Amino acid sequence: MVLLFISGFHRPQGWRRLLAEELPDLDFRVWADEAGDPADIDFALAWDPPMGELARYPNLKAIFSLAAGVDHLLKDPALPEVPLIRMVDPALISGMNEFVIHHVLHFHRRFDVFEERQLRREWKELPAADTACRRVGVMGLGAIGSAVAGKLGGLGFAVAGWSRSAKEIRGVESFDGEDALIPFLNRTEILICLLPLTPATEGIINKGTLAALPEGAYVINCARGDHLVEDDLLAALDSGRLAGAALDVFRAEPLPREHPFWRHPKVIVTPHIASLAVPRSAVPHIAENIRRIENGQPPTNQVSRERGY
Incomplete structure (x- = not known):
């Protein structure tokens, strides 16, 4: 052999x-x-x-x-x-759990805001954050997505998942099919993309889907760079409609040095290391x-x- x-x-x-x-x-x-x-x-x-x-x-x-x-x-x-x-x-699942939970907690507790305030040497509190009131949404409920959704639910977040077909995951509200995508996005304050990349999912995070998220929402993409229309995300961040994004995958990898994501104050960049x-x-x-x-x-x-x- x-x-x-x-x-x-x-x-x-x-x-x-x-x-x-x-x-x-x-x-x-x-x-x-x-x-x-x-x-x-x-x-x-x-x-x-x-x-x-x-x-x-x-x-x-x-x-x-x-x-x-x-x-x-x-x-x-x-x-x-x-x-x-x-x-x-199993390490792929545990690694993705760690990556996603880290960024969900980062955004949920508004550490992005405190990092900005530290640069200004500004001592100012924010109201307490309640996980039960934070609506997290996972796109893609395969083995990894289902595990991530379950872990987030175990932390007390209000978790929903969207997939091609209906899934039953304890503590996770299930949305399935094309008609359910917009209602799923409407309730999601922190969006996590864990979809497989197919012709049907390429560019799925775009101007239209981003507009369906509540104002002040966050996006975490650790699936594939081609899921995201990068210019549409930049426009949503620059307009103030979205609060931030954590991106581990990109259309061009390595991410070109001149790409605006590198210096964008609302974007966290990691080099495709979410789960190995x-x-x-x-x-x-x-x-x-x-x-x-x-x-x-x-x-x-x-x-x-x-x-x-």
Whole structure:
């Protein structure tokens, strides 16, 4: 069995070591120097490979995503018709919980305001913040979104979620379908985007949807940069209609040095680090699916190419 690791971002050492422990017979190769004969490759573990690269391997049995989303793979029109398997990693969920909770609390407690006042050396209080009265909305209720919504509900926030189909999450009000999007936004003071990126969700955070949020709302985007129409967000922030945003993902990454987000007083920028796969917790799931495929069984956690997730 030969697995090819393709990523310009992730370090291969931990993946190599832990996969060797799980699958001693696995030949782990790093693209491109170790790739060898394309006909040797059985599996690919990949993040954002060059267009057409995966089509070079005629005996590929499955493609494993190195990230929670698979848009970085599905954008390739030459992607081989083999099982495409999403990343399953408890660390992705815990990391996203930490990131989102940090920023929700930051905005809920108005630390953005206190940071501004510190610069002015202004000692001035704000009224106490009540979590039960803070309406938080999560767009996207997959494994990660559902976990985040549940955690926020556990902290006492008034949480709602919006997704393509109805979901039942304890303590979370569920909105589903296109007709429910505007009512969901109307009640949401802190909006969190955790949607998969598909043709239907690209640009979903735009002038129209931002206008549906209450005045003074906040936006947290830690899904994909293409969900957000950046100029529309800047206009809403500059007009004072929105109070702030925390952005971890962008249409162009790295974010260009001249981009207005860098210096905008109402924007928090992080470099796509909200939630990263950790080899220690992800490798067992990858290894189990390789075993299943080698034993003639269907792999778990397959992506629907039609839905895009």
